[in-house]
Amino acid sequence: MTTPESVVRALAEPTRLRAFAAVVLGAGTLADIAAASGLKVKDAGTALSKLREAGLVEGEPARPADLKPLAATLTESMPAGGLAPFVRGDKLISLPVAHERRRKILEHVASHAFTPQTYYEEKEINERLKAWCDGGELDHVTLRRYLVDLGLLERGGGLYQAQPLPM
Known part of the structure; x- marks a missing residue:
């Protein structure tokens, strides 16, 4: 085959x-x-x-x-919207330098890793992001920081809350 x-x-x-x-x-x-x-x-x-x-x-x-x-088969498994060079399946390969493309990739990760308006402990956030980073260029701590900086995750009181994505 x-x-x-x-x-x-x-x-x-x-x-x-x-x-x-x-x-x-x-x-x-x-x-x-x-x-x-x-x-x-x-x-x-x-x-x-x-x-x-x-x-x-x-x-x-x-x-x-x-x-x-x-x-x-390859086409079906590739994410749409210009994500293919950066995302393969449920793995983040790298992040683009351009801000708008980077945000789009991070929104994709956030939407697939977390449920909006749901609270998560840091340990669970790390576990979910480690799965996305396995084999890629980024580590889960950097990815978490980017998600917080962009407001896709909010941090407070020892918990993180996934934010709804803009339509």
């Missing part, structure tokens, strides 16, 4: 990437793939075999596999 991970893994190796590019550009035989990619025939053959195993190339002569179902 072709997954986003298997595609990245297959194309991360430069020889396979060059061979795949040759196939996409119309090379179908091993000799054509080697010539178009600048690879030795043996290296092109090895790359072509790995690309077939990964489900990226099919048939004889070689042609790109139909990756439309994979593309549809």
Whole structure:
């Protein structure tokens, strides 16, 4: 089964990437793939075999596999509204520098991590934000500070309250 991970893994190796590019550009035989990619025939053959195993190339002569179902899956899982470079699923990858885009990303996190008008203890806030930060560039403390600074979380009396987002 072709997954986003298997595609990245297959194309991360430069020889396979060059061979795949040759196939996409119309090379179908091993000799054509080697010539178009600048690879030795043996290296092109090895790359072509790995690309077939990964489900990226099919048939004889070689042609790109139909990756439309994979593309549809990726598109469905990506957040809308320009969030894709910064958010993957329920993980915050990074924050943009531009204030308006940063606010939009932080509103997205707040709306998915907290219920408006609900009080949370700091421990629970930290747990919820740690889950968002796992594997990203930010830590939960910085993220919490940004949410408070923007008024998306209010702090007082040892509790935090999630604020409703503007419409």
